[in-house]
Amino acid sequence: MSYVTKSPWVIHYDGSSCNGxxxxxxxxxxxxxxxxxxxxxNTGNPKHxxxxxxxGSVNEQNIPVIKQIYEQMPRPKVVVAIGICATSGGIFKECxxxxxxxxxxxxxxxxxxxxxxxxxxxxxxxxxxLGVLAEKRAKLPAEIAEEKRQASEDAFGAGAAAETSAPxxxxPxxxxPxxxxKEED
Amino acid sequence: MTVMExxxxxxxxxxxxxxxxxxxxxxxxxxxxxxxxxxxxxGRFGPPVLQPFYDVLKxxxxxxxxxxxxxxxxxxxxLLFMIVTGCLFFAGLSLLLFIxxxxxxxxxxxxxxxxxxxxxxxxxxxxELLQMMAYEPMVLIAAISLYIVKDMTFxxxxxxxxxxxxxxxxxxxxxxxxxxxxIKFRKSPFDLSMSHHxxxxxxxxxxxxFSGKTLAMLEVAHWYENVFLLGFVFLFFANGTLAMAxxxxxxxxxxxxxxxxxxxxxxRMKWQFALNSAWIVALTFGAANMLIxxxxxxxGGV
Numbered sequence: 001m002s003y004v005t006k007s008p009w010v011i012h013y014d015g016s017s018c019n020g021x022x023x024x025x026x027x028x029x030x031x032x033x034x035x036x037x038x039x040x041x042n043t044g045n046p047k048h049x050x051x052x053x054x055x056g057s058v059n060e061q062n063i064p065v066i067k068q069i070y071e072q073m074p075r076p077k078v079v080v081a082i083g084i085c086a087t088s089g090g091i092f093k094e095c096x097x098x099x100x101x102x103x104x105x106x107x108x109x110x111x112x113x114x115x116x117x118x119x120x121x122x123x124x125x126x127x128x129x130l131g132v133l134a135e136k137r138a139k140l141p142a143e144i145a146e147e148k149r150q151a152s153e154d155a156f157g158a159g160a161a162a163e164t165s166a167p168x169x170x171x172p173x174x175x176x177p178x179x180x181x182k183e184e185d
Numbered sequence: 186m187t188v189m190e191x192x193x194x195x196x197x198x199x200x201x202x203x204x205x206x207x208x209x210x211x212x213x214x215x216x217x218x219x220x221x222x223x224x225x226x227x228g229r230f231g232p233p234v235l236q237p238f239y240d241v242l243k244x245x246x247x248x249x250x251x252x253x254x255x256x257x258x259x260x261x262x263x264l265l266f267m268i269v270t271g272c273l274f275f276a277g278l279s280l281l282l283f284i285x286x287x288x289x290x291x292x293x294x295x296x297x298x299x300x301x302x303x304x305x306x307x308x309x310x311x312x313e314l315l316q317m318m319a320y321e322p323m324v325l326i327a328a329i330s331l332y333i334v335k336d337m338t339f340x341x342x343x344x345x346x347x348x349x350x351x352x353x354x355x356x357x358x359x360x361x362x363x364x365x366x367x368i369k370f371r372k373s374p375f376d377l378s379m380s381h382h383x384x385x386x387x388x389x390x391x392x393x394x395f396s397g398k399t400l401a402m403l404e405v406a407h408w409y410e411n412v413f414l415l416g417f418v419f420l421f422f423a424n425g426t427l428a429m430a431x432x433x434x435x436x437x438x439x440x441x442x443x444x445x446x447x448x449x450x451x452x453r454m455k456w457q458f459a460l461n462s463a464w465i466v467a468l469t470f471g472a473a474n475m476l477i478x479x480x481x482x483x484x485g486g487v
Binding site: 002003004006007031034036037038039043044045047048050072074075076137140144 | 228230231232240242243245247248392394397400
C-alpha cells in the first residue's frame with residue numbers, strides 16, 4: 001500500500017500569469033475548501049514536496065526556476081499545470097517572450113484548464129495527480145536500481161560513491177544535485 | 186544471577202522497552218490531535234488524527250536525496266540520542282544525565298543543519314542554538330530545584346516515588362518550565378528555527394535540506410522528545426500515589442493543549458524576544474523560587 005497518496009505535500013510556483021490561478025490555489029488551503037482534510041500541506045520547500053503546482057505560462061526568465069524546483073523534488077513527483085496559461089500559454093501564447101505551457105520545460109502529468117481555475121477544479125486535478133503519484137511510486141524502486149547500475153557502469157574504476165540523483169552530474173568532479181540546475185542557464 | 190539482581194534489571198528494561206515501542210505511537214497520536222485541534226481552532230475540518238503517521242510512512246517511501254554523506258549520520262545520531270534521553274528518563278536514572286543527553290541530541294541536529302551549505306538551513310541552525318541558549322537555564326534551574334525539594338537526589342526513580350508533589354513547593358519553576366516548553370515543542374511565538382507550518386521566511390529553516398527518510402527520522406525524534414518533555418511535566422506532580430499520578434497525566438494533557446492554543450493565537454517573534462523573555466522568566470519565576478526553597482531548607486531552619 002502506498003502512503004504517498006495519503007500525504008501529498010504541494011509546492012506552488014507562479015510563472016508569468018495574472019496571479020488569478022495562484023490566488024485560487026491558496027484559496028484551496030482556506031477553511032472554505034481546507035485541503036488539509038486530505039493530508040495536503042503547502043510546503044515552501046521543493047525537497048519536501050510531492051506535487052508541483054504551476055500556474056501561469058512559462059517565459060524565458062522562469063525556465064531555470066521551474067527546472068530547478070522540479071529537479072530538487074525527490075521522486076515520486078507529479079506536476080499539475082493549473083489554469084489555461086500553464087496548460088497551453090493561454091492568452092499570452094503569442095507573446096514574444098512566452099515559451100507556452102509548462103510542458104515546454106518539464107513533463108506535466110495533469111492539466112487543469114480554466115481562467116481562473118476554480119478551487120474545486122484544482123482539488124480535482126490534485127486528486128487525479130494522486131493516481132499518477134501512486135503509479136510512479138510503484139515504478140520507483142526499479143528506476144533507482146537501473147540508475148545505480150548505469151552510474152556504476154559510467155564510473156567504472158573510479159571510487160563509486162554513487163549518491164547521484166541526477167545522472168548528468170556523474171562526471172569526474174563531484175557536484176551536488178542543486179548545482180545541476182544552475183549550470184544550464 | 187540472584188532474584189534481586191534480575192528484578193533490578195527488569196525494573197529498568199521494562200520501562201525502556203515500553204518507551205522505545207510506545208513513545209513514537211503516543212507522540213505521533215499527540216501530533217495528530219494537535220493538528221486536528223489546530224484545524225478546529227482555525228475553523229477548518231482538519232486532517233485525520235493518524236495523519237502524522239501517514240506523513241512519516243510517505244517520507245520513508247520517497248527517493249533518498251542527501252546533500253552530503255555526513256547529514257544522515259548526524260540526523261541518525263540526533264534520533265539515537267533522543268531515544269537514549271527518553272530511556273534515561275523513563276528508566277528513572279539521573280535527571281542531570283537526562284539533560285546532558287537531551288543537549289547532545291539537539292547539538293547533533295544543529296550539526297546536521299550546518300553540514301549542508303544551504304543558507305536557510307544555516308540560519309535555522311543558528312536560531313536553534315539561540316533557542317537552546319534561551320531554554321537551557323530554565324531546564325537546569327528546574328533540575329536543581331527538583332534536587333533540593335526531593336531530598337537531594339537527581340535520581341528520577343526516587344523523585345517520582347516519594348515526598349510531596351514538587352509543584353506545591355515549586356510553582357514558579359513549574360510555570361517557568363511551561364514557558365520554555367513552547368520553545369521545545371517548536372510552537373509559535375518561538376518556532377524560529379523550524380516551523381510545522383509552511384509560511385515562514387526561512388523556507389523550512391533547520392530542515393530545509395532534509396528530505397525523505399532523513400526528514401522522517403527527524404519527525405520521529407520529535408515525537409520521542411515530546412513524550413519525555415511531557416514526562417518532565419509529570420515529574421512536578423508525581424509522589425508515588427495513584428491520585429497524583431492521575432493529576433499528573435491530566436496536567437500533561439492540559440499543558441499540551443495550552444501549547445497548541447498558544448501556537449494558534451501568536452505570531453512568530455524575533456529571536457531577541459525569545460532569548461530575553463525566556464531568561465527573564467527563568468530568573469524571576471525559576472531562580473527566585475529555587476532560592477526560596479533553598480533558604481527554607483538551609484537558611485531559616487524549618
